[in-house]
Amino acid sequence: MRPKDEWVVVKDIFEPIVDLELWERVQEVNGKRRRMCKAKREPIIFSGIAYCPDCGRRISFFPEKTSESNPKKTYFGSCQNYKANGPDGCMPHRIKKQDLYDIVLKDIREWAAMALADGQAVLGRVMEQQRLNSTVDYGLAEGKKRTIGKRLEEISHKQAV
Numbered sequence: 236m237r238p239k240d241e242w243v244v245v246k247d248i249f250e251p252i253v254d255l256e257l258w259e260r261v262q263e264v265n266g267k268r269r270r271m272c273k274a275k276r277e278p279i280i281f282s283g284i285a286y287c288p289d290c291g292r293r294i295s296f297f298p299e300k301t302s303e304s305n306p307k308k309t310y311f312g313s314c315q316n317y318k319a320n321g322p323d324g325c326m327p328h329r330i331k332k333q334d335l336y337d338i339v340l341k342d343i344r345e346w347a348a349m350a351l352a353d354g355q356a357v358l359g360r361v362m363e364q365q366r367l368n369s370t371v372d373y374g375l376a377e378g379k380k381r382t383i384g385k386r387l388e389e390i391s392h393k394q395a396v
């Protein structure tokens with residue numbers, strides 16, 4: 236697609252669904268909102284790739300003030316399901332972004348050191364990890380089953396009342 240400034244916009248050929256003034260206003264608000272979000276929140280390295288071990292929903296990260304005296308906010312991640320539904324949904328699984336970062340970095344360093352020392356051993360560990368992951372996936376399915384079961388119970392309860 237051509238860049239926006241090369242577009243030829245032909246106005247007023249069709250009857251507009253939204254009038255031009257409203258359309259421009261919406262674009263203006265959309266643009267502002269996007270910029271505001273970008274400015275307000277720092278990008279989180281784990282966004283979209285960290286998942287709850289119990290229910291499989293995403294872990295979302297939010298800035299929180301850790302103390303009254305320190306104005307700098309720290310990012311904490313927690314289960315989206317818990318955020319939305321409270322204890323009925325899941326457990327908080329709250330973790331400081333920096334702690335998660337340290338854990339992942341430590342893991343990467345261990346794997347790198349191991350690969351340098353003994354490639355064959357790394358291959359063995361990778362295969363073992365894959366086996367464990369399939370167990371984790373099973374755990375995820377179980378977690379989801381529990382959540383759905385709870386929800387069904389709630390619904391049948393409401394219908395009974």
Ligand SMILES: [Zn+2]
Nearest residue numbers: 287290314325
């Ligand atoms: Zn969860």
